[in-house]
Amino acid sequence: MKSEENGIYCPDITSYLEMSHIAHTQKHKDFHIVNFAEHFTNTQKLPMKVSSRKLGFFQIVTSNNHDADLTVDGTKFKDMKVNIVFIAPEQVVSLDVKSFKKGSIGYSLVFSSEFLHIASSNYSLLKNFPYFNMTHPPVYILTEEQNNFFIDHMNKIYGYFKNLDKDNLEIIRSYITIMLFEAKRMFIDGEVKSVANSRVEEITYLFESLITQTENKRQKLEYYAEKLNFSSIYLAECVKKATGKTAKQIITEYLILESKSLLNQTTKTINDISFHLGYYDTSNFITFFKKNTGNTPSQYRKL
Secondary structure, eight states: OEEETTEEEEOSHHHHHHHTTOGGGOOBTTEEEEEHHHHHHHTOOSSEEEEEEEESSEEEEEEEEEEEEEEETTEEEOSOOSEEEEEOTTOEEEEEEEEEEEEEEEEEEEEOGGGOSSOSSHHHHHHHOTTOOSSSOOEEEOOHHHHHHHHHHHHHHHHHHHTOOHHHHHHHHHHHHHHHHHHHHHHHTTOSEESOOOHHHHHHHHHHHHHHHOSSOOOOHHHHHHHHTSOHHHHHHHHHHHHSSOHHHHHHHHHHHHHHHHHHHOOOOHHHHHHHHTOSSHHHHHHHHHHHHSSOHHHHHHO
16 A cells, blocks of 8 residues: 555555455455445444545445445545445545445445456456446446345355355356446446436546547547547546546546556567557657656566
């Protein structure tokens, strides 16, 4: 763990559990699940505030009838009721839990991309599951039927987690995979609604989705604006209003994320990675990568 400008950085699940003072409950380095009812009965007292944390892995939170406020990247979501939260790596999260209402139930599921067989990297998960988005509001409202589906799967995952062995671990992977794909179907079909769905946020989401689907990401803003049929000025204004970041910063974040994935998960040469991302002069890519990560691509790969 290390201090970041926007919170404590927990690069892996072990450091996250250590900071949460529940490291003794860890059973696998790439996966963990917390049952809120048991957690707050046996470990924590309410009310409770969880300080800002930037996570290096994925998190899914289901909640039902909790009197709690969630803040993600500076945006506060109050009175969390029947909803599901999909948090992507590098997002900054804090939580203020005031009380549990009668009949409340909820889970926090954390996992790395390495845990699943369906993805080779964080970037791969972001690309394939659109509700994991680095700047789009991560809270989605569920119907009672949808909520029952996710709570039921979380219940089963938690049951297998309590008696974890090799076979149960594979069953857990299968349940998480089912949840991800079912959520994707609901999301694409428009059944799952974001709690914040303004026109500005819709446009920013379309912008980010286009970046993830673009092979050669090193494009100017005008390229993405033209694809989306907006003026570059209007697109830049929407992105800034929705995220507090410039469009160039968003493009850079996705370039770095894919760069790291290619360096980590493939045997492509640095020249090949540079060309794939749109840097036809490898020295320019090396300069760009070091400026944004503190390491050259070769140093990062060795680490």
